[in-house]
Amino acid sequence: MGFKCGIVGLPNAGKSTIFNALTAAKAEVASYPFSTIQPHQGIAPVPDLRLKEIARLIQPKKTIPATLEIWDIAGLVKGASQGEGLGNQFLSHIRNVDALLHVVRCFEDENVSHPGETIDPRRDIDMVNTELLLADLEIVSRRITKIEKLARVGEKGYREELEILKEIEAGLNNGIPVRGMPTLAGLTKGLKDPQLLTSKPVLYVANISENKSKEEETYRAKVIQVAAEEKSPVVAICGKLEAELEDLGEEEKKEFLKEYGLPQSGLEMLVAEGYHLLNLIVFYTVVSKELRAWTVVQGTKAPEAAGKIHSDMEKGFIKAEVINYKNFIVAGSLPAAREKGMVALEGRDYEVCDGDIITFKFNF
Ligand SMILES: Nc1nc2c(ncn2[C@@H]2O[C@H](COP(=O)(O)OP(=O)(O)OP(=O)(O)O)[C@@H](O)[C@H]2O)c(=O)[nH]1
Ligand SMILES: [Mg+2]
Structure with missing residues (x-):
């Protein structure tokens, strides 16, 4: 929500x-x-x-x-x-x-x-x-x-x-x-x-x-x-x-x-x-052919953002693969972005940015 x-x-x-x-x-x-x-x-x-x-x-x-x-x-x-x-x-x-x-x-x-x-x-x-x-x-x-x-x-x-x-x-x-x-x-x-x-x-x-x-x-x-x-x-x-x-x-x-x-x-x-009034930003996930937008407060760290999707993902958070929207548009797809080294690997302290497309890696 x-x-x-x-x-x-x-x-x-x-x-x-x-x-x-x-x-x-x-x-x-x-x-x-x-x-x-x-x-x-x-x-x-x-x-x-x-x-x-x-x-x-x-x-x-x-x-x-x-x-x-x-x-x-x-x-x-x-x-x-x-x-x-x-x-x-x-x-x-x-x-x-x-x-x-x-x-x-x-x-x-x-x-x-x-x-x-x-x-x-x-x-x-x-x-x-x-x-x-x-x-x-x-x-x-x-x-x-x-x-x-x-x-x-x-x-x-x-x-x-x-x-x-x-x-x-x-x-x-x-x-x-x-x-x-x-x-x-x-x-x-x-x-x-x-x-x-x-x-x-x-x-x-x-x-x-x-x-x-x-x-x-x-x-x-x-x-x-x-x-x-x-x-x-x-x-x-x-x-x-x-x-x-x-x-x-x-x-x-x-x-x-x-x-x-x-x-x-x-x-x-x-x-x-x-969104501006409440300091909210949007990030995106692509999982099994499902693209989804999520709302978080500015300053949210990656594990907490993962927790929006599922609490287990916050508990088992390992890392986040991140590419911002602007770069994604240039690359054209996630595989192409990976190939070009445009996807960054981020840890627990990463602060989610508006427009990030994130793939979370986690342990259940
Ligand atoms: N001309 C015009 N009429 C409008 C506009 N916006 C709403 N209305 C009309 O104003 C009337 C009241 O609109 P509602 O949306 O029911 O108003 P409300 O604030 O919900 O009213 P309550 O529920 O009674 O408190 C309706 O007849 C609408 O069609 C507008 O931009 N222009
Ligand atoms: Mg009314």
Whole structure:
């Protein structure tokens, strides 16, 4: 599994539309708010041009892309944390995701209602972020009440946790998300329970329409501005168009993108940004005619990468035969690369690089 992400946003922002485009799983899309009631979980293949290129050269029997897990939940509205709308009860489904996709409506469409009547990206973003803050605050306060007594009777672990929680509580009360509390970096990992939503990195998605009206351009610019202020990445995609793209074949898709002057689809951009945000890289394996892409965090050592495939491979790791994608393309095949001495033998300390094609040698 590459990474897990949860989609948040106001009702009718286009969350399910984007979810469908990403996963090709058909969640209900409708012009009325709260069309999503049950949370949907989907698996999206990671769009990967290198994987296609390697497949073209080696003609494997099977090609398996890396995947990411996505959760589409109900729209959040003001007061969700106090039980308004449907949002809050579903937040539990995204507590253990790695990142949040915050979909912001930038498309105008009089047939699609907006919970705030008008489109105002800064206000809309604030509304959602406030609900996430309040949801975290509730969890933190509950945990504080629970461990206060234990801390008083002297357990050191609890005392430390209590201190951190108090600091978080104060920050949240001042409207600061946990990811914006630099002194806490790393410390929250040591907390027992809370998978705090505002500690997760956020990727803003400006959901634009294909019309590109002047107003819509200002909306998009606003999202970019807000994202920049909090140093979060942002992509602008046209959810509706992307969903239609998914129904086309490979060639048609390419033609279509060319017509719009786009180098890649919005989804490709979105996934690439997600990888960047989470420091993820991709490596490839070719085993018995099966080509497969895997996701690991940058800095992963070879044995740990082997462990992604099978825990026995990590335990019995001997060495890794490695060639990077760029060299592989020059060589044209693994045997040719070996012959030319382009395949390196690496040991336990080797740090996997993005685009490595690796053959693991191991003892069972
Ligand atoms: N014109 C236009 N309409 C869009 C776009 N993206 C989504 N919509 C429409 O907006 C409406 C709401 O989209 P959904 O994807 O259901 O929104 P949602 O955020 O999942 O909404 P809830 O589940 O109710 O919170 C649907 O009618 C979509 O067809 C877009 O880029 N342009
Ligand atoms: Mg929905």
